[in-house]
Amino acid sequence: MERGNDVKLSILALLVLASCAATKATSQRSSGHDTLGLPPVRAALEFPAGAIDVTIGWMVNELARLTGQELTMTPVLRQQLDQLHEPLEITTPVPADEVYPYVEGMLATQGVLIAPVKAGERPVLGVFSPARQQRAEGELRAVSIELDQVEALADHPALLCQVMLVFENVDSRQLQTQLRQLLVDAYGTKQCVPAGDRGLLLQAPGSQLLSLVRVLRAVDLASAGRPRAEPQPAVGPAIPTAPRPGG
DSSP states (O other): OHHHHHHHHHHHHHHHHHHHHHHHHHHHHHHSOOTTSOOOOOSOBOOOTTOSEEEHHHHHHHHHHHHTOEEEOOHHHHHHHHHOEEEOSOOSOBOGGGHHHHHHHHHHHTTOEEEEEEOSSSOEEEEEBTTTTBOOSSOOOOEEEOGGGGGGGGGOTTBEEEEEEEOSSSOHHHHHHHHTTTTOOTTSSSEEEEETTTEEEEEEEHHHHHHHHHHHHHHHHHTTTSOOOOOOOOOOOOOOOOOOTTO
């Protein structure tokens, strides 16, 4: 009987330890950063009572407040965002897990992008508009992500990111030539750089990068069963022959 009680006590102790570990892990996730290195949103986004519209500048300020980030942008861009009004058809609060895609979606439609400038206890978020040529001072670096993180970009349409894509069946140098006509812009935010025969470094805003990666991976998969073209022998110039007698 005592042995049975000891077993029960051991099982109970293990369950308590497991519960404590799960609680600690949950606490770390809620107080840490998401998979893309951005601070999590702490609460829902609530609109002012009776508001029929808000400015894009107000949305950016609320994103910063709800995530504990400081903002950096040029004074000109700040003034422009404060003058851009967004009508509100629905004024119900935006849930915390939808705040990033909601605010970034509004920014992306205006050609405005974001990129972290500094992490740590005092994170800083850069806001810039390539089309208006308004950048915060210093070079804003894209978020470098792994390929298994790319699906998370569905919630970050305005986040500038870059990812390395390695193909199994496609020559990346040929794709790079074709993609330059569709992807690369004059501002340096969208880039397509080959790395060897099979690698391609892509940089673009989150939603565009996600769509591009999906398409390119489908192209690579579709090319798996396609026979590769054999090199053709070089054909030299025709050698003139002498005319036949009586011809």
